[in-house]
Amino acid sequence: MSKVIVVGSINVDLVFKTENHPLPGETVMGKSYCQYNGGKGANQAVAAARLGSSVFMVGAVGNDEYGLSIVKDLKRDNINTKNIVQKGEATGVAAITLDKKAENSIVVIPGANHYLEPNDLPEDLISTNDIVLLQLEISIEMVEQVVKIAKNKGAKVILDPAPVSPLSETIYKHLDIIKPNEGEALKLSQKDNIDDAAQFFLDKGVENVIITLGKNGAKLYSKTTKKIFQGIEVDPVDTTAAGDSFSGALAADLSKGSNLDESIKFAIKVASKTVTKMGAQSSLPILAEVTK
Numbered sequence: 001m002s003k004v005i006v007v008g009s010i011n012v013d014l015v016f017k018t019e020n021h022p023l024p025g026e027t028v029m030g031k032s033y034c035q036y037n038g039g040k041g042a043n044q045a046v047a048a049a050r051l052g053s054s055v056f057m058v059g060a061v062g063n064d065e066y067g068l069s070i071v072k073d074l075k076r077d078n079i080n081t082k083n084i085v086q087k088g089e090a091t092g093v094a095a096i097t098l099d100k101k102a103e104n105s106i107v108v109i110p111g112a113n114h115y116l117e118p119n120d121l122p123e124d125l126i127s128t129n130d131i132v133l134l135q136l137e138i139s140i141e142m143v144e145q146v147v148k149i150a151k152n153k154g155a156k157v158i159l160d161p162a163p164v165s166p167l168s169e170t171i172y173k174h175l176d177i178i179k180p181n182e183g184e185a186l187k188l189s190q191k192d193n194i195d196d197a198a199q200f201f202l203d204k205g206v207e208n209v210i211i212t213l214g215k216n217g218a219k220l221y222s223k224t225t226k227k228i229f230q231g232i233e234v235d236p237v238d239t240t241a242a243g244d245s246f247s248g249a250l251a252a253d254l255s256k257g258s259n260l261d262e263s264i265k266f267a268i269k270v271a272s273k274t275v276t277k278m279g280a281q282s283s284l285p286i287l288a289e290v291t292k
Contacts, residue, residue, distance in 0.1 A: 002255040003130045004048045005155075006248075007058040007121065007146050008041020009113040009137030010074075010084065011092035012066040013240070013280050019100050037070050038094055038280040039113070040135040040162060043241050047248025048133075049077045050286045051270065053255045056080040058121050059138075060087045060112040067091040067112070073281075085120050087112040092137070102236040102275070108163065113138050118145040128154035131251045135160045140168070147174035156254065160247040164188055173205035177260075179247055181212045194219065195226075210264060212246055214239075217268055220260065229264050232272035241283050245274035248284070266290075 013036040022028045037046075041059050049055040057079050061067030063086045070091065074081050092111040098104050116138050126132060132150040134143055134157070143159070150157045151174040158177040161167065164187045172178075178201050182194055189200035198209040198221035209221040217231035249270035253263035270290055277283035 001054060001257070003056055003127070004045075004053045004133060004251045004255050005056045005058065005126060005130055005150075006041050006045040006048070006133045006251075007116075007138070007142070008044065008133070008135045009039035009092055009110065010042045010057075010059040010061050010067070010070055011039035011094045011108065011113070011137075012036070012070065013038030013094045013096055015096045015098060015240070015279070017098045021097055021099050021103075021105050034279065036279040036282055037073055038240075039092055040137050040160065040244055042070065042074065043244035043280050043284070044133055044135070044160070044248035044251070045074065045079050046077050046281045047241075047245045047270070047284045048252040048255070049079050050284055051249055051252040051290070052287050053252040056083060056125060058083040058116075058125070060085050060116040060120065062087060062089055062091040062112045064091055066093075083120065083122065083125065085116070087115040089115055096240055098238060098240070102239050104238070104240050106240075108137060110137060116142050118142060118149075121146060121149065123149055123153075126150050126153040126155050130155040131158065131255045132156070133158045133160070133247060133251045135247075136163055136165045140165060140171075144168055144171050147171055150174070158247065158251055160243065161188060162243060169204065172201065175206045177208045177210060177250075178206045179210045179212065179250065181214070181243060185211045208260060210250070212243065214242070218246075218264055220264060227261070229268055231268060234272050234276055236275040238278045238283060239275050241280040242271045242275050244280065245284055246271040
């Protein structure tokens, strides 16, 4: 089994539940408040680890209570944390508003995440056939360096391009898989539909494009393929970690030798389990819950 190396953000999530998202200039009363471990990178690492993969996390936290607690919890999930560094900035924070339909809006303050540097990644960590999974809550410069190193080492590189940020030609051409949701795909490509968006990514040199469609599943595109994968109907409670659980599950299944079609189906199943529970990492299922 190959390693899954997640290079990305580590945050604390502050979750506010309310009837409706506030409009600009509007104050609304909340129903409840909770605190969870989060960050797209850490979420995806936990997702992959709980599904049985050997996971290494590369990230940054502050020398504060949040950071120390999160690293301790990552270790409990059997994630290798030796490459999580402390920076002279506070641990990242995400403020999440969750409405009665379980739809979320998120404001992220990156803190230590934006100070993660290429020399924080030991080049000997990455081996041929490893899965390297990235997101965009760390600096674009860091993402660019990591994809080049990973591709040169013969690893498979997956980018979950959230939150959306302009990507360089270098990043695109080093990606085996890009996995945006529908909105991210349209925004990144500046196209009007997802088929054209997928072609935009393929033209940039990406080998495979997976566009997730929420409850409607996902679409896979390559130069020779266009496939639709059906979603699974559930009653959602919290969609905060849906995308992260999909990405982590995809990486986990690929690390075990599954083909891409099998891994997409598995990731859809994992994401459908995730949205039935509250929180980010607290909602991520273990393998037994998915396979029963």
